Structure formats: C-alpha cells, structure tokens
Amino acid sequence: MLNASQWVAILVAALGLLTPVHAAGPKAEVIHWWTSGGESAAVRKFSEAYTAAGGVWVDTAIAVGEQARSVAVNRIVGGNPPTAAQFNTTKQFLDLVEQGMLNNVDDVAARDGWDKFLPETVLNVVRVKGHFYAAPVNIHMPTWFWYSKAAFKRAGIADEPKSMDELFLVLDKLKAAGLIPLAHGGQPWQESIVFTAMLANVGGSDLYLKVFRDHDAKAIQGAAFKDVLLAFKRLQSYVDKGAPGRNWNDATAMLITGKAGVQIMGDWAKGEFTSANQTPGKDYGCIPGFGPKSAYIIQGDVFVFPKTTNAEAIKAQKMLAGIMLVPATQVEFSNKKGSIPVRTDVDSSRMDLCAQKGLAIMKDKSRQLGNGEVYMNPDQNGALNDILTAYWNKNLPVEKVQKDIAAALAN
Amino acid sequence: MKINSKAVLRHLVSWAALLPMAATVIVAYLGTVLWSLKISFTNSRTFPSDELVGFAQYVRLFNNDRWLLSLQNLAVYGVLFIAACMLIGFLLAVFIDQKVMGEGLFRTVFLYPYAMSFVATGLVWQWLLNPGNGLQQAVRQMGFGDFTFDWIIDQDMVIYTIVIATVWQASGLVMAMLLAGLRGIDEEIWKAARLDGIPTWRVYVSIVLPMIGPSVATVFILLLTAVVKVFDSVISMTQGGPGTASEVPAKFIMDHLFGRANIALASAGSIVLLLTVLALVAPFMYARARADRKEASK
Numbered sequence: 001m002l003n004a005s006q007w008v009a010i011l012v013a014a015l016g017l018l019t020p021v022h023a024a025g026p027k028a029e030v031i032h033w034w035t036s037g038g039e040s041a042a043v044r045k046f047s048e049a050y051t052a053a054g055g056v057w058v059d060t061a062i063a064v065g066e067q068a069r070s071v072a073v074n075r076i077v078g079g080n081p082p083t084a085a086q087f088n089t090t091k092q093f094l095d096l097v098e099q100g101m102l103n104n105v106d107d108v109a110a111r112d113g114w115d116k117f118l119p120e121t122v123l124n125v126v127r128v129k130g131h132f133y134a135a136p137v138n139i140h141m142p143t144w145f146w147y148s149k150a151a152f153k154r155a156g157i158a159d160e161p162k163s164m165d166e167l168f169l170v171l172d173k174l175k176a177a178g179l180i181p182l183a184h185g186g187q188p189w190q191e192s193i194v195f196t197a198m199l200a201n202v203g204g205s206d207l208y209l210k211v212f213r214d215h216d217a218k219a220i221q222g223a224a225f226k227d228v229l230l231a232f233k234r235l236q237s238y239v240d241k242g243a244p245g246r247n248w249n250d251a252t253a254m255l256i257t258g259k260a261g262v263q264i265m266g267d268w269a270k271g272e273f274t275s276a277n278q279t280p281g282k283d284y285g286c287i288p289g290f291g292p293k294s295a296y297i298i299q300g301d302v303f304v305f306p307k308t309t310n311a312e313a314i315k316a317q318k319m320l321a322g323i324m325l326v327p328a329t330q331v332e333f334s335n336k337k338g339s340i341p342v343r344t345d346v347d348s349s350r351m352d353l354c355a356q357k358g359l360a361i362m363k364d365k366s367r368q369l370g371n372g373e374v375y376m377n378p379d380q381n382g383a384l385n386d387i388l389t390a391y392w393n394k395n396l397p398v399e400k401v402q403k404d405i406a407a408a409l410a411n
Numbered sequence: 412m413k414i415n416s417k418a419v420l421r422h423l424v425s426w427a428a429l430l431p432m433a434a435t436v437i438v439a440y441l442g443t444v445l446w447s448l449k450i451s452f453t454n455s456r457t458f459p460s461d462e463l464v465g466f467a468q469y470v471r472l473f474n475n476d477r478w479l480l481s482l483q484n485l486a487v488y489g490v491l492f493i494a495a496c497m498l499i500g501f502l503l504a505v506f507i508d509q510k511v512m513g514e515g516l517f518r519t520v521f522l523y524p525y526a527m528s529f530v531a532t533g534l535v536w537q538w539l540l541n542p543g544n545g546l547q548q549a550v551r552q553m554g555f556g557d558f559t560f561d562w563i564i565d566q567d568m569v570i571y572t573i574v575i576a577t578v579w580q581a582s583g584l585v586m587a588m589l590l591a592g593l594r595g596i597d598e599e600i601w602k603a604a605r606l607d608g609i610p611t612w613r614v615y616v617s618i619v620l621p622m623i624g625p626s627v628a629t630v631f632i633l634l635l636t637a638v639v640k641v642f643d644s645v646i647s648m649t650q651g652g653p654g655t656a657s658e659v660p661a662k663f664i665m666d667h668l669f670g671r672a673n674i675a676l677a678s679a680g681s682i683v684l685l686l687t688v689l690a691l692v693a694p695f696m697y698a699r700a701r702a703d704r705k706e707a708s709k
Contacts, residue, residue, distance in 0.1 A: 066670045073457065095457035095672065186564075186653050242543045244564040244653035379456070382671040386477050386655055393566055393654030404476075411471070 025054035026316035030303070031075075032086040033068035034337075035061050038271040042336035046137075049329045055319055058083075072306075076101050081306030083316050089125050089136060089300040090373035096304065097128050103305045103314065104131040108321040117343040119362065121298045121370040134302035135321040137330075138339035141358055142266035142371060143197035143297050145287040146273075150258035151179050163290050164201055164231065167262075171238045174261040182235055183251040183260035186244035188389040190251075190265075192381075195232050195388050196372060197264045200295045203228040205369055208295065213375040215409040221402050229391070229398050236392055244393075255284065266299075270338040270354060286354040288361060296361045299371035300339065376409070383408035444685065451678035459674065468679040478680065481658040482687075484570050488659070489638040491571070495578045496634055497627075500585025505615060507586070508593045518590070522583040529580070533647030536576035537563065566656040569649055573657060577644050581637060585630050592626030593619065628699075639688055660684050 002010075028050065034043045040061070047057040060082060062068040069092060072085035076096065087093045096102050109115070109132040115123060118136065126134040145167070147160065152170075155177035161167040171181040184190060199208050203224055210219040219225060240260075243251075252272040254260035263269065273284050280286055288294060303324065305317040323329060330341035331350060340351070340358045348359050361367055373381050387404045390396065454464045472478050507517055524532070539545045542561035550558040562568035596619055604614045620627070642661035649657045660680060667677035 070669050077458070092672070099458055187650065188652075188654075241561070241564065242541070245537075245650060377456070377672070379667075379671045379673045379676075382666070383475075389652075389654040390476065393652075393656065407474075 024056050026312050026319060027056045027058060028083040028316040028320055029058040029060055030084045030086075030320070031060045031062060031068055031072045031082045033062055033065045034086075035063045038268075038275075038336055038338065042333050045329060045332045045336060046324060049323050049326070050320065053319060053323055055316060076306045081308060083308075083313055084303045084305055084320050087134065087302055087304055088373065089122055089139075089298070089302050090371075091125075091377045092373075093134065093302075093304050094128070094377070096306075097133050101307050102133045103307050103317060104133050105135060105305060105318060105321040106132050108132075108135075108318050112322060112325060114325070117345055119298065119342075119368050120365065121368050121374060122300070122342060125370075125374055126302060134304045135324050136300060136302045136342045137324050138334055138337055139298050139300045139342050139358075139362070140266050140268060140339045141288065141297055142193050142299055143200060143264060143289070144267055144269070144354070145197070145289075146252070146255060146263045146265060146269055147261055147285050147287070148255040148258050149283055149285060151255070151261040154258070155179060155261065160285050160287060161290070167290070168234070171235075171262065175238065179258075180240045180254060180260040181238035181262065183254040183263040184239045184243045185246035185248045185251045186239075186393075187246075187248075188385045190248055191389045191392045192372070192385050193266065194235060194264050194392075195228075196297060197289075198228050198232045198235070200297060200369065201290050202231045205295050205367075208369055209375075211405075211409075212370075212372050215406075217406045217410065220406040220409070225402060226398055229401055232388075233391065233398070267340070267354065267358065268338045270352065280353040286357065288357060293367060294361075295369040296358065296367050297369050297371050299373065300342065380409055380411060383411070447678040447681055450675055451682050453675050455673075455675040455678075457672040457674070464675075468675050469683070472676060472679050472683065477655050477658055478660070478663055480655060481660045481663045484657060484659055485638070485641075487570055488574055488641065489635075491574045492577055492581075492638055493631065493634045495574065496581050496585050497630065499578065499582040500630070501589055503582065503586040504589040504593055507590055518587070522587050524580045525583045527580065529577070529643040530647040532576055532580045533644045536572070536579075537648045540572055563649065564653055566653060569653065569657045573641070573644055573648060576648060577637075577641070581634065585634070588626055588630050588633075589623065592623035596622055635688075635691070639684065 030047075032043060034040060043059075043061075047059060050057045062071055065088070069085075069087060072082065072087075073096070075081055076085075093102070109127075114132065115127075118126070119139070122136045122139070126132055126136055145161075147170075151174065152160075155170075155173045157170055157173055161170045174181040184194070199211065203211075207219060207224050207228070210216040211225060248265055248269070249272050251260070251263055252265065252269045255263050256273060256276045256278060267286075270280070270286075273280070278284055288296060303320065305321070308314065308317075324333075325343065327341070327343060327346045330343060331346050331348075333339075334341050334355065335351060338355075340355050340362065344359060344363050346359075348356050351359065372384070376384065384405060387401060387408060391398075391401045450459055451468055452463050452465065453460050454462050454467070503521055507514055507521075511517065540560070540563040542548070542559070542564060547558060547560045550560070563572045600618060600622075601614070604618065609618075640661060641659050642665065645651060645657055645659050645662055651658050651662055661684075664677045664680045664684070667673045667680065671677075
C-alpha cells in the first residue's frame with residue numbers, strides 16, 4: 001500500500017499535468033449576430049483559425065443585428081467593451097469613430113496590404129480620415145434574381161431572361177401558367193432590396209450613385225428615376241396576396257417547392273436551396289443582373305475594435321484583424337455564409353457556381369457599387385425605406401413619392 | 412416642548428422612509444424626462460450631443476407621414492380599445508355577478524388571456540387572422556367559398572385587428588376589477604330596488620355604476636396606460652405593417668432610438684406623446700381634485 005507522502009507525490013504530479021504548460025493566448029471577446037445554423041457554422045471557421053493561432057475566442061452571439069449593435073454600443077460607452085464587435089459595411093459605426101471610441105488597425109492593414117486588394121467601395125467604408133477602423137470579412141450581394149427551374153419548365157420558359165423587358169415577359173408567362181410570378185415577403189427591408197435591384201438595372205449605375213450617394217434632387221425628380229419607381233411598382237402586381245409580413249426564407253421556400261418562379265433576394269438565399277438539397281444550374285438559377293455591365297451591389301459585415309489601452313486586448317485585436325483576412329479562411333467562411341470573400345485573389349475552385357459568378361464580376365472594378373447603406377446613414381436609409389414601403393403598399397402618385405424621397409435624402 | 416420634538420421626530424422618520432422612493436422618482440422619472448426634453452432640442456444621433464437646433468426635430472416629426480399615421484392609429488386604437496374593454500368587461504362582470512353556477516370556473520376562464528404575454532397573443536392572433544392559413548381558410552373549407560376576412564393585410568383595416576387581439580386579452584382584467592367593485596355593493600340596495608319595482612338593467616345603469624365609480628376610474632387609467640404603451644402586440648402581429656399601416660408612436664420612437672440611430676427625433680416623439688397623455692389626464696385630475704375639495708369643504 002502507498003503511504004501518505006507517496007499519495008501527496010501522486011497528487012502533485014497529477015495537478016502538474018492538469019495545469020497548462022504555457023499561459024493561454026490573448027483572449028478575444030467577440031460580439032456578433034450570427035445565430036442561425038449556417039451563420040454559426042461560418043463564424044466557427046473564424047474562431048477555429050483564431051484558436052489555432054494560439055488565441056482564446058470568447059463567443060458572444062446576440063440574435064438580431066440591431067440588438068447586437070445596441071449591446072455593443074452600450075458596452076463601449078459603459079466602459080466594458082468587447083474585444084471586437086460586428087457591424088455592417090455601412091455608416092453604422094461612423095458615430096463611434098467620430099467620438100474616438102475605436103482603436104485603429106493601421107499596422108495590420110499596412111503589413112497585409114489591405115489597400116491593394118480591398119475593393120474601393122469597402123475601402124472607403126473601413127478607412128476613415130486615413131485610418132483603418134474596421135476589418136471587412138465578406139461581401140454579400142443583395143439583389144440576385146433567383147428562379148426555380150421547375151416553375152420555369154411548367155410555364156414553358158426555355159431560357160433565363162437577359163433583360164428587364166424579358167423579365168417582365170417571364171413574369172407574365174408565370175402568371176398565365178397559374179404560378180406566383182414573384183415570391184416576395186412584405187417587409188420594408190425586402191421592398192428596399194427590390195427597389196435597389198430596379199434602380200441598378202433600370203436606372204443604371206450613374207443614376208444609382210446620383211440618387212444614393214450624391215442625393216441629387218434634380219436626378220430624383222427627373223424622368224429616369226420616375227421610370228425606376230414605376231418599374232418597382234409594376235413588380236408589385238406580380239406578388240401574391242399573402243406577401244405582407246412574410247419572412248424572406250418562406251418566400252424562398254415557395255421557389256424550392258416550385259410554387260413561385262422568381263425571387264429578388266441576397267446571396268444568403270443560397271443556404272436555403274442547399275438545405276433543401278438543390279443545386280445551382282440544375283434546380284435553380286441565379287442572375288446577378290441584366291446586361292454585360294450589370295452592377296454588383298456590395299454590402300457586407302465588418303468587425304470594429306473598441307478603444308482600449310490593455311496590451312493583451314490590443315494584441316488580440318491585431319491578431320483577429322490579421323486572421324480574418326487570410327485568403328483560405330475567407331473562402332471557408334464565405335462558403336458557409338453564402339457570401340463571397342472580400343478579396344479576389346483567392347482560390348475559387350471550392351466555391352459554388354453562383355459565388356464563382358459573383359467573384360468573376362467583382363474583378364471588374366467598374367461594376368462595383370455599394371448598397372444604399374454604404375452611402376446613406378441609418379436615419380436617411382430608414383426614411384427612404386418608409387417612403388418605398390408606403391409606395392409599394394398604397395396607390396400614391398409617383399410625383400409625390402419623388403418629392404418625398406428628395407426631402408428625406410436632403411436631411 | 413416634549414410633544415413638539417416627538418412630532419418632528421415622527422415626521423423625520425416618515426421622510427427617511429420615503430426618501431429612496433422620492434429619490435427614484437425625482438432622478439429616474441423627472442430627471443430622465445428633463446434629459447429627453449433637452450435631447451429633443453439637439454441634433455444627437457447615436458450619442459447625445461450638446462448642439463442645440465431649436466424646434467427642428469419637432470418640425471421634422473410633424474412633416475413625417477409615418478409619425479402622423481402613428482398618432483392617428485393611436486387615437487383610433489385608444490378609443491376602440493377602451494370602449495370595447497369597458498363594455499365587454501362590465502357585461503362579463505354583471506353576468507358573473509348573477510350568482511351563476513361554476514362562477515369560479517368562468518372567472519378563471521375569462522381572466523386567463525391576461526396571463527399571456529402580449530407577444531404570445533399577437534403571434535396567435537396573427538396566425539388566426541392570416542388569410543391563407545387561418546380563419547378565412549377554415550371557413551372557406553367549411554363550404555363558404557366567398558368568405559373573406561383579410562383585414563390583417565389591408566392597409567385601412569389592420570389597426571382593427573390589433574384592437575381585436577388586445578381587447579380579447581384585456582377584457583378579463585376589466586371584468587375581474589369591476590366584479591370586485593360589484594361585490595362591494597350592499598345587498599340592501601337590491602332589496603330596495605326590487606321593492607320599488609325598478610328593472611334590473613336600470614338598477615345597474617343608474618345606481619350601481621355610479622357606486623363603483625372608483626373601480627371604473629382605476630380601470631380607465633390602467634387601460635389608458637396600456638393604450639399609450641402599445642408596442643409588443645403591434646410588433647408580434649404585424650411588425651407595423653403592411654408597409655407602415657399599423658404604426659404606433661411607441662414603435663416609431665423605439666425604431667429611431669436604436670435602428671435609425673437618431674435619439675433626438677425619438678426624444679421629440681416621446682415628449683409629444685407625454686404631452687398628449689398629460690393633455691388627456693390633466694382635466695380628469697383637475698375635476699377629481701375639485702370634487703375632493705368640494706367633499707372636504709362640505
């Protein structure tokens with residue numbers, strides 16, 4: 001039998017084995033709103049890469065973007081900031097920058113050459129007054145035209161539409177065949193997506209920038225913008241009566257079951273098709289826009305780094321900023337998320353058909369346009385959404401809508 | 412001398428006991444109201460700023476179609492909700508007061524909806540009123556092919572669906588409180604009324620109702636606060652839709668506080684809401700104060 005001192009020796013040895021040999025790496029508490037199945041799988045790619053580089057990832061997932069951003073802002077103001085917080089590639093975090101509440105990651109950006117591979121639209125959002133305040137992690141395109149091949153077959157449509165006029169013809173054929181031409185969810189953000197698609201495809205990139213970026217009152221009250229609004233309203237006649245309040249994924253489900261023909265939605269819709277075991281090119285198709293020079297609308301997610309003087313936290317922030325933009329991690333994250341990487345110098349062989357299409361278009365700088373939120377602050381964007389959703393649901397004269405939009409964007 | 416210091420001490424003790432509550436009221440309630448008032452005169456966005464812009468936010472508020480619609484919705488909703496709740500609650504209380512069998516069971520059943528959160532109520536009623544899957548579909552499947560009940564997706568009728576859902580929920584509470592008031596009525600009144608040969612309904616309207624005046628006033632105040640606060644039912648039933656048709660002031664303010672990052676406009680909206688409530692309640696309070704003073708001076 002063992003005596004007392006031998007037991008003590010065994011206990012000490014056991015405890016020695018249990019304690020880690022080296023100190024844990026820099027701890028990073030990350031606030032984000034990626035709580036759905038696909039999104040969680042995507043953010044896990046970042047946490048795995050960070051852990052592999054020696055860090056400790058503390059995940060603080062908060063459902064609903066607005067809530068997560070609220071919590072992040074409150075914590076930053078309250079003095080208990082997270083190491084990193086998720087925002088969109090928009091003006092949402094501009095107020096934080098102006099109040100001096102964020103650390104910049106200029107040295108990581110200089111070391112990895114961000115200004116060489118980031119698209120100009122994204123660069124203009126993350127770089128404020130010459131300093132880099134956010135790490136962009138993906139690019140989503142909100143205005144893809146998805147269509148169900150089964151529904152097209154039933155309506156006798158052989159090829160996918162190549163122009164807006166052909167799209168309206170296709171919608172008419174679907175209506176004649178007794179199917180729902182346009183699957184839509186009646187929520188303001190979805191109406192905003194349909195409008196953005198019309199502005200880009202009917203109005204063109206120049207008008208798009210004049211309205212969203214320059215708030216040019218003459219352009220807004222002009223004939224070209226009137227045509228855009230009329231095309232937007234015309235699409236409403238192809239939507240079924242149960243649309244108000246419907247969630248976007250329920251609308252995608254209508255395409256998956258072949259009940260509806262077309263949906264205008266972002267590339268996150270791919271996740272729904274994939275979950276239903278449908279493949280692009282075979283069961284469904286994706287059209288980024290009409291015409292050889294159609295615009296690729298850019299929106300996405302970024303991580304900001306709240307101000308702190310704690311050396312460990314700063315180390316963690318720089319590690320995060322570096323890891324999130326590594327090409328291989330970018331591809332793995334985007335594959336799970338449904339987006340495309342924020343850099344075009346990646347190996348696209350493991351990306352699906354629609355993502356490859358998107359990446360190819362991104363390489364052409366002249367086709368890059370930012371989403372409305374890139375150019376307008378949340379207040380202006382919200383005011384525009386209110387007017388658009390009222391126009392979609394009610395019979396308002398188009399001239400009044402033009403006047404209201406000009407007034408809303410003049411603020 | 413001795414009596415004086417005892418009185419002072421007693422007052423001091425009472426003041427000390429009230430101090431925490433008084434501090435909370437002054438700092439948390441009044442203080443924040445004054446702070447909101449100040450913010451509504453600035454151009455604060457995500458963070459409070461000290462740059463005063465006069466009445467600019469109020470001007471912008473009243474040029475905003477969505478805000479004007481929300482005020483209109485609040486007025487329509489308020490009138491219908493309070494009237495329907497009072498009427499249905501009073502009738503239910505009267506019926507239960509008739510010493511029916513299973514009175515305890517009925518009381519529980521009618522009060523049960525109030526135990527649900529407004530969010531759960533909103534969700535369930537949204538499913539019920541959905542034209543494709545709810546009541547309309549059920550009645551159509553029973554054979555009435557032309558039956559339509561799609562108020563929830565109609566721009567003009569959607570506010571009435573919110574009234575229906577919340578009246579269903581709150582009537583039970585009104586019933587419970589008025590029943591308590593009715594139970595306080597002396598049996599002798601009924602005997603006297605029967606002797607005089609007055610019909611039952613006349614007794615209720617002319618004699619009982621004035622006697623339960625305080626209960627009715629309490630219920631009215633409770634319902635009024637529920638009307639001003641209405642937010643969760645709208646969010647869970649229609650999310651303010653279709654479009655912005657079922658917008659209410661509370662939702663407008665919340666949206667601008669967080670999503671739109673415009674706390675100045677949201678503060679202006681909340682000050683306007685506060686003034687509206689004060690305008691409604693002040694005459695009522697004044698009338699009661701005068702009645703109390705009359706009672707005291709008799």
